[in-house]
Amino acid sequence: MYVKQISVFLENKAGRLWELTEVLRDNGLNIRALSLADTTDFGILRMIVNDPEQAFQTLKETGFSSAETDVLVVEIPDRPGGLAEVLKIMTRDGINVEYMYAFVEKKKGNAAVVMRVEDLERTISVLTEGGVTILKAEEVYAM
Amino acid sequence: MKILDEKIECISSEGMRSLQLERLQRLVEYLTKNSQFYQGKLEETGVAAGDIRELSDLTRLPFTVKADLRDNYPFGMFAVPMREIAEIHASSGTTGNPTVVAYTKKDIELWSMVMARAISIAGGTPDDIVQNAYGYGLFTGGLGVHYGALELGASVVPISSGGTKRQLKLMHDFGSTIITCTPSYALFMAEEAREMGYDPRKSPLKVGILGAEPWSDNLRREIEAAWDMTALDIYGLSEIIGPGVAQECPYKNGLHIFSDVFLPEIIDPVTGRVAEEGESGELIITTLTKEAMPLLRYRTGDIVTISHGTCECGRTLPRISKILGRTDDMLIIRGINVFPSQIESVLLQVEGARPHYQLVVDRIRGLDTLEVQVEVGEELFSDEIKQLQGLKEKIRKEIESVLALVVDVKLVEPKTIARSMGKAKRVIDRRSA
Structure with a gap:
């Protein structure tokens, strides 16, 4: 029943979200839904993707701080x-x-x-x- | 301009050397008799009081380092019983033990004397009103200047640091002629004044005696233009006495160091070789006449040059340059000594992990700021904003309580902090020091 959501820590820096989406694209990962919560200096991107396990590994390898959440x-x-x-x-x-x-x-x-x-x-x-x-x-x- | 203590401040070099030798001999005798700490240290080095026959024998004496003071917390460095102690100060917070310094009544007189000289070298007289905006309390800045102003016979306004609006009001209403504070605060006050619609150039101030943090000639020009006053550097450190170790005169040729009581050496911090005239090295100070906590060859960690020869003001006291750097990674922010290791251990305590961090020091509107950037790795990351905000707040509060300094904490992505040769660059100092 639990769906694995991928959350990623993002600094409020121009182009950072774009870089992340490029990583997903290059690994054939598709976003089903997403939401971005932000504060003055950082944000958390939460998303549902087609393959959460692969997304988590890929993001980890490319240096993003991410987590899987039920x-x-x-x-x-x-x-x-x-x-x-x-x-x-x-x-x-x-x-x-x-x-x-x-x-x-x-x-x-x-x-x-x-x-x-x-x-x-x-x-x-x-x-x-x-x-x-x-x-x-x-x-x-x-x- | 009148020289307060002409016999000493204009003494011949032979006269100074024989005074220093006599005092050094007496000091080593005194320590051998009264200081348990130095009894051990001298024995280890194999030097006895009788071995000091000429001034160059100084180099045979052991160094004292800041760690000695911490290791002997709180009273292990004292050379007198507690009933002789008149005043105790301590450094604002470190992760380990604070550095404690103490004064006998005679030490306070010494402090008053050197600080009176300092104010006088800067041009102060009994006719001046000294607005003392150094912090009063355990920090030695406030009381040191206070004692000196009293000794000189000037009028002192013990306003302490902060409260900029009140500083400006009293300065105007009282007609303060000398301001004593950190250089960054002097600049900050000028900007506040302008914002309040008050032209700082019209202030009654003639002289600023500014110190407790390193500053550049550029900043001097800025402060002098902002206030239309002379801005002069003062040097000191609490281990030696507090403010009043060296003072710049209006000729701005370096800071006259009171070498009759604080014997300076400049050495190569690595090899220990004595630096040539004009060559930079670490400033080492021996307190020749202190009672409560005299120090032999104390390593200040400050890199300076020294020059002898008579100054245009007529004084023969040697002159040290402004601080050119540090032998360690210590930062001075708003007069407070900050070691990156202090922040590291806070992060360790808060998180149990050893996150990467970087300190960004800047000067914004004249005021030093410290931003602590902490990398949010996988182990720190939480999916919830309130968790991360809470983490940030916790780190900020812990650091502030350890350093007694307002800081900004910023959470950053992993690997954003530049690493060179696998080692993270811990400090970025954007101040024009």
Whole structure:
């Protein structure tokens, strides 16, 4: 159920993000979704790629500080209120979201929301009970 | 201009040498009798008090280094019992033990005397108002200047460092004629003044006695133009006495070192060979007349040149150059001594790892700044912003408490810090020193 997200430490320096995307390109790695969190002097790039293991190794070898993090990707209907329903369930059970970002998956046209929470196990059971679809890792990588 | 202590400041070279020899002999006797530390050291070297027959015998005496002071923390270097001690100072923080220095009442008189000379050499008289913006407290700068101003008979405003607005207001309202502070602070104050709509050139200041950090002639010109005053260098270090070891006169031909009480040598820091006149080397000082904590051949780590011969001001005291460099990697930032190893051990404590780091020293709007760049390797990296921000804050607070200096911490990507021959370059100093 857990999806491996790749996070990379980036200094706020012109061209750094571009260099990273070139490394991914040269290694045939495709980005499914990404988000960039920034502070005044550094940022963290978080992304879902087609092959997280290879991406992690490649980035390591090319000198980037990166990490693999377990996240959940839930599928929600792409309509007003879709995300609110999911968050309602989570809030009711006191589950906090550390961060999240979303993309639209191509096949069904639904929204896919990547989220990082503290207790993955519990979140999965709460969401499953609430009827929310949690995407399998392989599905996400292949999207 | 009147010379305060003409008998000494204009003494003949023979007169000086015989005074120094007599005092050196007495010092070695004194240490043999009173200092446990030097009893051991002299025995090791195999030199007895009677062996000092001429001044050149000085080179037979052992060196003293900063580590000796740390190793004998807190009171192991004292040559008098505690009841004779009048004042104790300590360096602001190091990772190991601070450096403790102490004074008897007579040592304070010595300090007052050399500092009075220093202020007088800079042109100060009893008619002057000395605004003393060196920090008061364990740092020797504030009290040293204070004692000297009192001894000279000048009026002293013990304002201490910081509080720029108040500095400027009192300077204006009191009519301060001499400012004592670090050169970077003098420049910073001028900029603040202009920002407040006050022209620093119209200030009552005539002279700045500036020290506690190395500075260049360029910075002197800048400060002199900004304040329309004479900016003169003062040299000192707490191990020897504090401020008041050497002072520049308005002819700006080097700093007159008070060699009647602080016997200077310039040597090649590696071979120990005595440097020729005008040749640069490490300044070594023997305190000839101190009681509480006299030092034999103390290695200051400061690289200077020395020149003898009479100065245009009439003084015969030898003159040392401004500090040309250091024998170690010590940095002086806003008057505070900083060793890269101190920052390294903070990082080690905070992280348990040994991250790569680099210190970037700069002078922004006249004020020295220290930026500590820490490489975020895999072991430090966290996926969460708040973790990284927390790490940054923790490192900053730890370093600030160790150095007693405000720093900026910047997290950088791995391998961004230039490495030469596999060894990281630890310090980038962008000040025009």
